[in-house]
Amino acid sequence: MKNIVAFEKGLCWTLYKFMEADFVHFMDFVPYTNQNKAIYSPKLLAMILQICGYIDTVFKEMAKFKSIRKIPMCEKINSLERQNYRSYDITLARDAFETIYNLSINNGGKLIAKLDWVGDKELTPFSNFAQNRSPQWWYDYNNLKHNWASTIRRANMDNALEALAGAFLLNAVHYPSIRHLWKLGILKPIVKSGNEFAETYLPEKVFDDILKKSVSSLKSFNYSHMVETELFLYAKI
Numbered sequence: 624m625k626n627i628v629a630f631e632k633g634l635c636w637t638l639y640k641f642m643e644a645d646f647v648h649f650m651d652f653v654p655y656t657n658q659n660k661a662i663y664s665p666k667l668l669a670m671i672l673q674i675c676g677y678i679d680t681v682f683k684e685m686a687k688f689k690s691i692r693k694i695p696m697c698e699k700i701n702s703l704e705r706q707n708y709r710s711y712d713i714t715l716a717r718d719a720f721e722t723i724y725n726l727s728i729n730n731g732g733k734l735i736a737k738l739d740w741v742g743d744k745e746l747t748p749f750s751n752f753a754q755n756r757s758p759q760w761w762y763d764y765n766n767l768k769h770n771w772a773s774t775i776r777r778a779n780m781d782n783a784l785e786a787l788a789g790a791f792l793l794n795a796v797h798y799p800s801i802r803h804l805w806k807l808g809i810l811k812p813i814v815k816s817g818n819e820f821a822e823t824y825l826p827e828k829v830f831d832d833i834l835k836k837s838v839s840s841l842k843s844f845n846y847s848h849m850v851e852t853e854l855f856l857y858a859k860i
Contacts, residue, residue: 629684630799636807639790642674643854646787653780654740660781668771668778674786675764681793682716688799690838694719713761717752723841727753730796730843732859736784748789760785788855795850795857798838805830810850815860820849 629635649666653659686692686700696719703715717726724730726749735743751758763777764786771778794800795810804810812825825846837844849858 628799629681630688630794630797630803633803633807635681635684635800636794636803638677639794640852642670642677642790643787643852645670646783647854650739655736655738655780655784656740660784661776661779663776663779665775665778667780667783668767668775670783671760671764671767671778671786672771674783674790675761675768678786678790678793679713681790682713682720685716685793685797686719688797690798691719691723691841694723713757714755717749717755717757721749721752724796724843726792726796727751729792729857730859732795732857734788734792734795734855734857736788736855737853744784746785746788748785748792758785758789760789791850791852791855792857796843798834798844801844802834804850809852810848813847813849813858813860815847820858 649670653662653664683700683704686697691697692701696715700715700719720726727747728750729747734746734748736746738744748760749758760782763774763782766774767777794804801810811822812830813820814823815821830846833846834844836842843859847860849856851857
């Protein structure tokens with residue numbers, strides 16, 4: 624069966640939007656606050672299992688991208704999948720993508736969650752990659768996946784938000800996703816104006832040239848831009 628190009632065709636982004644909308648809807652009833660961030664529930668358990676399962680699959684899709692699939696660690700991920708080894712430790716993804724996308728520092732950008740009751744909350748969901756460790760929310764997810772009955776307290780708002788931020792970030796930095804979000808008008812070139820950002824014009828040919836150079840050198844997209852949703856804002860200057 625021919626592989627669906629999940630980023631280029633928009634499948635990854637479409638599924639992400641469903642998950643974000645689910646969390647935003649949950650906050651209509653239980654707002655994210657410092658007092659509520661440790662609240663846990665079966666609904667949050669279901670969300671965390673879905674989000675982290677999504678991240679697992681997205682990392683596998685990232686490894687298939689033609690310009691990076693020959694990197695040794697990407698080859699290993701792809702080899703494991705061909706052997707029907709469907710689950711793997713996130714350390715494989717860390718070793719494959721940290722050097723390309725600098726996930727531990729949000730690819731050099733700022734990622735904030737827009738929370739009505741708290742205000743802007745800055746997040747670095749993969750910060751532990753810098754110490755060659757997995758994120759705490761990923762450890763908690765694995766405990767929930769294998770024994771949710773005794774670890775239900777880990778199915779809390781904070782872990783759900785961190786995991787969702789990780790899913791958002793992967794869409795905001797991966798090369799083919801950048802191209803797709805640009806076409807949708809979701810990824811916008813920006814200039815800094817005081818403490819604010821202002822959208823600017825970038826011709827499509829120039830955008831494509833910058834992106835191609837970034838891909839060929841395995842560097843981050845080298846133009847100031849932002850990606851914004853109802854919940855998150857990613858900005859790189």
